[in-house]
Structures are given as C-alpha cells and as structure tokens.
Amino acid sequence: MQTVGKPGGFRDPKRYLWALGLIAPACALLPSQLVYRTGAPVFWWIGPVIVLIAIPVLDWIVGDDGNNPREEDYAALSADRYYRWCTYLFLPIQFLSLGIACFMWAGSELTFIDKLGLATTVGFVSGIGINAAHELGHRVESAERLLSKIALAQSAYGHFFVEHNRGHHARVATPEDPASARLGESLWQFLPRSIIGGFRSAIELERARLARQERPWLTWHNNILQAWAMTVVLFGSLMIAFGPSILPWLLLQAVIGFGLLETVNYVEHYGLLRARKPNGRYERCSPRDSWNSDRLVTNIFLFHLQRHSDHHANPGRRYQTLRSSEESPQLPAGYATMLLLAAVPPLWRAVMDPRVLAHYIGDLSLANVAPAKRQRLLARYRAAA
Template identity: 40%
Template sequence: MWGIETGGLATFALPVFAFVLVPLADMVAGRSPRLPNRDGVQLADWIMRAYVPLALLALAVGVNAADRWNTLEWFGNGLSLGVTAGVGIVVAHELGHRRAAGLRMLSRLMLGTTAYGHFRVEHNRGHHVWVATPYDPATARRNQTYYAFWWQAVSGTLRGAWAQEAARLMKRQLPGWHWRNEVWQNVAITLLLALAARLLGGWSGLGLFALQAVIGFSLLEAVDYIEHYGLMRHRFADGRFERMTAAHSWSANHTVSNWLLFELQRHADHHVRPLVPFSALGDQAESPMLPASYPTMILLALCPPLWYRVMHPRLDRHYEHLATERGMQAV
C-alpha cells in the first residue's frame, strides 16, 4: 500500500522486492537442510489467515485510487497488486487443502479476487490425481513454452473443474448447471467483488481489478509450469500409469523464498503428503532440485531458450538417474 499512496517509482517496490531482492537474499542465505521442518506451523497458519483481509484491503485501496494514476503508476501498481494476488493464491492453495470450512471459505474468497475460484476444485480433485500425465493441464511437457502452457493450464483447469463438479452433482441426481456447482458459486464471488470494485473505483477500479487478477493467476501458472516441467509418469502397456512419487515434482529449498512462500517450493513433499501444512513440509530424496528459487525460475520461464538451456540438462540427468535406479531394482 506504500507504493499506492506514494506513487512514482515506489509503485514498483513489491516486484523489485520479489524478483530482485528475494533471489539475492537466497544467494546470501543459501539453502535449507534437506530435512522436514516442522517449526512455526501455528505462526504460519495465523500469517496466512491474516493475509486474506490484508490483501483485500490493499486491493480496495488500489481500486479506490486507480483513477488518479498516470501510466507509470498504473503499470507499477498493477504489477504490485498482481504479485500480491499471486502470493494470495499460494495462501488460498494451502487453505484450500484444509478441512475446516472457515479456512476453505477464506481460500475461495482469495481466489475470487483473481477470477480463479475453480482452481481449488481442479487442483484438489484433478491435479493431485493426474499430475505428471497427459490428463493433467497443470503439467508442462518437455519443450513446451510457458506461453503455450499458459493457455493449456488456464483453459484446462476450468474444463477440469467443471467436469469434476458435474460428476459430483450427477451422483446426487442434479444437473451440472445446478447452482450447487462450485464453479458457478466461485463465478458469483468474483462478480460480486468486481461489482464492488466498479462501485468503489469506477471503470478504472474495475480495470485494475481485472489486471491484477490476470497477473495473479498468470503467476500461479508460471509456478505450475516450474513445478512439474518435463516430468511424466511412465505408462504401462495396459494403460495404467506408474505410481506418483516425489520424482515427478521439482523442488527448491532456498531459505528466504521458502519462508516467504510458506515452504511451497518443497513441492514434491506436498504431493506425497497433500494434507500436511505447507510450513511442515520437508524434502523428498527422490525429488529433482531446481537450480534457483521460484522468483528466478519464473523470470527464466519467460525466456524459453534460456529456460531450455538451464532445465534440459537437469531433466536428462534426472531421467538417467531414474533409469539407473530402475535397472538396479530389476536386477
């Protein structure tokens, strides 16, 4: 909110912090031990609960001020609120895995600010089942650019969520278009928030709401791109896929960014133990490790030739290691 009120170059403070200062801090602080870390779970929970109203407040302040900004401030504040929304989806992702109805509602409210409420449905019931297979829209194939993946993930997540909800309602003998379909409910939440933005900030406020939403879910899909790039489960002759293991998710254990992202970067452990709070996640020995933390990897993903140069040798070594292990097990 400091950048919103100050204006000028201060509007870029949050993107600079996220994509410049945090990677530098990771370089200085180094990596965390490859061990489970169960400290601070309760503190992290309270931080995540507090994040939702604080993010909504920042968005409301921005929407209210949007018609007073010049072009530079629009760009800077749009990026900053988009980064805020992107981190908000991290929080929503975690809360969406919880059993408490109140925490799930906070998750849906946070996702509503990015017009991506259907993510929780597809992620929990689709992605965690089909990860690292061609049926998962959130798994990037080798040689697939982030830009091609973006459309695959955005459209596929919506289709998958609708299919999941239609199947659930069918079991209750209700049509897929019924109001109990959670996709419709999430659309309603987003429309109410958009209406609030229009009333509070006029057309400028509504435009800002849309801009930060697109940036927010685009950052989410950049993270999805990074987390499973090129990692596919073997398919047997009978059509079955091998069991999902930690070998099918990239992880990172960079200290500062992991702390700021609630240990999200220990992603392989999340897939192995999806109900464990993020702040209690550790490292799985089978998981390949990213060369840098998510902020740096996101910037690399935006430049496909550079991304391929960095990731493909690591991907090849990972598969060679898996082939060696399988060969030893066969013996």
C-alpha cells in the first residue's frame, strides 16, 4: 500500500494547505492584538471581513482546485492521521478564542460596538466550528464523535449531531427535509423552517432510537442531552470565571454560529430534488442532488465542504478524499460569495433559479419547489420556454 506523503507514495498537492484551515478559529485570537498594535477598531470585525470579503476575493483570484484524489490512493489518504489532526486542533484554538473573548466582554475597555464586532467574529468561528463538528460527527470512531459534540457546545446546536447524520442525510433533496431549501424560498423564509424543523426532527429521531433500545428520554445515552449538557457546562464555567454579564454575548455568538450553518444549508441543496423510483421511494442520493463548488480557497478553509455532492453520495469519505464531479450541478462561486448572494433574495433568484432550470433541462416539475409558489413559478418558466 502506498503511504501518503512518504517517498515513493502518493503526495496530496493540498496536504500542507489543510493546516491553513486553522486560520479560521485563530481569527478570533487576532482582534485584540491587531487593534492594540494598529489602533484600528475595525479588526474586532475581522471574522466577517475574512469570510465575506477576503475569501471571496481570494476565491476569484486563485480559482478552482481541479485536483481529485485517485481511487488507488483512497485507503492511504483515509488512514493518514495528519488530516485528522487538522480537524482535532480546530477545537483547542476555538475554545481558547472563546475564553479570550469572554475576558474582553467582561471588561470595561471595549465599547458596545467593539464587543458586538468581537461577538460577530467569535460567532463566525462558532459557525465554522460546526463544520469541523460535521466532519468529526460522520466518523465511526467514538473519540471523534465525542469531539464532534464538544465542537457543537459553543454554538449550543448539539442536536445537529443527531439531525444531520440520521435526518438530513436520509431525507436530503426532498420536501421532507427541513434543511433542503426549495426553489422560490428565500433565505429568510428558509431559516425558521430549517431551524425549527431540524430541532423537531432531532427530538423525534433520538426518541425513536432510545425507544428501540427500551431506554427513557432522560438517560445519559441520549445524544442530544449529552450535547446540550456540554453547552451548559461550557457556558456555566465561563460565567463563573468571568461573570454573568457575558451571557448575552455568548448567546449572540451562538445564534450567529448556527445562523451561518443554516445559511450554508440553504446554499447546498437549493431547488434540488431526488427522483422517485416506481415504488414511490426516493432514489439513493447521487452527486446530482447537491450543489458543488471547487473554489480552492474556500475548500481549504471548510475542509472540502464545498465538494458536497460527493459527501452526500459517499458520506463515509473523509474530507481529504472527496472528489469534484462533472455530474454535479455547479455553483457560480464559492460558499463565501454565495452567502452574500443568499442574503439578497432578488439577487439570489436571478443567479440561481436559471441554474436550477438548466439542471432539470427546463422542466421545473422535477425540482423541489416551494409549495406556495409552485404554480406561479411553473407558469412563469413555462411561458419563458
């Protein structure tokens, strides 16, 4: 078997770039130093500046990745523990950043606007931390699944561990999935539906699992209660250390964190619908059922999350082994840019609705269309055709 990174073995051209993904949690360590050294308070907002400005620009400059791992190198890539440490190290940096932020929120040196900027930066780190939890939560190793729950503690979104793995992956690209956006549905309509629907689904899924094991809801074996307990311990410990005044900032960064996650969900499956078999069941998820992007810079920062088509078709693959496929519908830009488009519904629809139409060769009856807008959209695009 070839060994990744060793002489004579397969060399991943992005091998050492993956360590740059740790810049994401580290950006919450930077504001205080940058502000104190430059005197520019804009650096409290460095999180959204990096994600919403710097990365889209770099995506445009650097362009697409275009490199796929070979099948014969899959086993070696999967077994190389270097890639796992790139995700493991995300967590200590993430929580160190949160601790420093709490110290600064508790103090009187920062203005309200400065604290708001710091909370936004920490919230962006929290949202990207959910992506690290996403990668770890798909693994079968108990240690990595535990780390996934720990990573979710900061965003108070522990039920994602259950809903994403057992709900979203089973129902993706169907009307039954709250995390799959529908054609004609704006981001602002999608967010409450996905947040509330995902929460309810997680409760139902975990209750059913415990019932099959003849266990009550109130048990330590409850994955949701485990994850929520971690949030309570984390937030409680921080308030004991820095005072109760930090609680509003902790809650704000958590809301920003899971709001960022759900916005990415909106982008990933907008308007896509799996075909049905003759027996009425949905076909197995294929690369055609998720939007893909191969922008190199965002892929490095998000551990190949943008190769979402391969992830859903093969959820057991580790991030370094995911491939980009010509079969997949392609986004016009990386996720960082698409987040900005999603925030402006008319602009989003102008860019994405024609792509959904083209993906289904002009037949929107094959798409996942918002029920309230179905007849109007079908009539509009039928007339245009």
